[in-house]
Amino acid sequence: MVVGGTADFFYKEAQRLGYVARSAFKLLQIQNQHKIISPGSSILDLGCAPGGWLQVACQSLGPFRGGGSVLGVDTKKVKVPPLHCDSRVQTISADVTTLPHQRLKALSPKEKGFSVILSDMCPLVSGITTKDAALSFELGMRALDLALGSRIHLEPSDCVGVLKVGGHLVIKLLESEDAKEINQISKPLFRKTSWLRPKATRPSSREIYLICQGLKPDAMT
Numbered sequence: 001m002v003v004g005g006t007a008d009f010f011y012k013e014a015q016r017l018g019y020v021a022r023s024a025f026k027l028l029q030i031q032n033q034h035k036i037i038s039p040g041s042s043i044l045d046l047g048c049a050p051g052g053w054l055q056v057a058c059q060s061l062g063p064f065r066g067g068g069s070v071l072g073v074d075t076k077k078v079k080v081p082p083l084h085c086d087s088r089v090q091t092i093s094a095d096v097t098t099l100p101h102q103r104l105k106a107l108s109p110k111e112k113g114f115s116v117i118l119s120d121m122c123p124l125v126s127g128i129t130t131k132d133a134a135l136s137f138e139l140g141m142r143a144l145d146l147a148l149g150s151r152i153h154l155e156p157s158d159c160v161g162v163l164k165v166g167g168h169l170v171i172k173l174l175e176s177e178d179a180k181e182i183n184q185i186s187k188p189l190f191r192k193t194s195w196l197r198p199k200a201t202r203p204s205s206r207e208i209y210l211i212c213q214g215l216k217p218d219a220m221t
């Protein structure tokens with residue numbers, strides 16, 4: 001992004017290192033601080049276009065022989081393969097708000113769900129703070145719902161979430177009272193939850209990431 005006639009630091013760094021978007025540095029910081037991705041992780045990346053997080057997710061899996069997988073979903077098509085991605089990365093074009101839990105589960109390795117779910121989804125920003133925050137909250141809740149299914153009682157009770165026990169979930173939100181509600185819902189279900197505002201976030205942005213680590217076993221199972 002060119003701001004005031006000069007390309008900003010993270011834009012230049014992204015170009016220098018072959019990342020398709022400066023957003024790559026946000027996931028790099030999350031990974032450096034929280035180590036959510038390990039060799040062999042099965043990763044679901046919601047709102048993956050143009051592919052910066054796909055690149056960092058694949059790099060974070062380590063050498064190809066260590067296995068792992070990354071499934072990216074976006075309404076926009078991703079021009080694959082971006083640099084740093086290998087055949088462990090697959091993408092589909094779909095609207096996350098209407099994508100059934102069962103379809104996502106069927107796309108996960110051995111249909112067993114994912115060990116890491118990332119949501120960098122954001123609505124088309126209107127500039128109206130309350131409206132944008134409300135839309136962002138809806139996308140965040142959708143990510144939570146896909147991850148946890150009936151455990152957060154948003155869906156019929158047979159609707160199983162696609163995040164594995166022990167797994168991690170990252171959700172982008174725009175700061176608001178509602179955003180705090182997502183943390184309140186998540187907190188009892190995970191070993192730890194925390195907030196992170198990455199250095200690569202533009203100063204004018206209200207975005208913030210909720211990081212939920214270590215999904216606890218379901219009391220019902």
Ligand SMILES: C[S@@+](CC[C@H](N)C(=O)[O-])C[C@H]1O[C@@H](n2cnc3c(N)ncnc32)[C@H](O)[C@@H]1O
Binds near residue numbers: 050054076
């Ligand atoms: C900030 S961009 C993601 C950037 C990406 N993490 C990267 O590093 O390249 C937000 C993305 O969310 C996607 N998005 C928003 N609403 C969506 C929805 N309902 N279903 C799927 N993707 C959605 C947009 O199309 C957009 O590509």
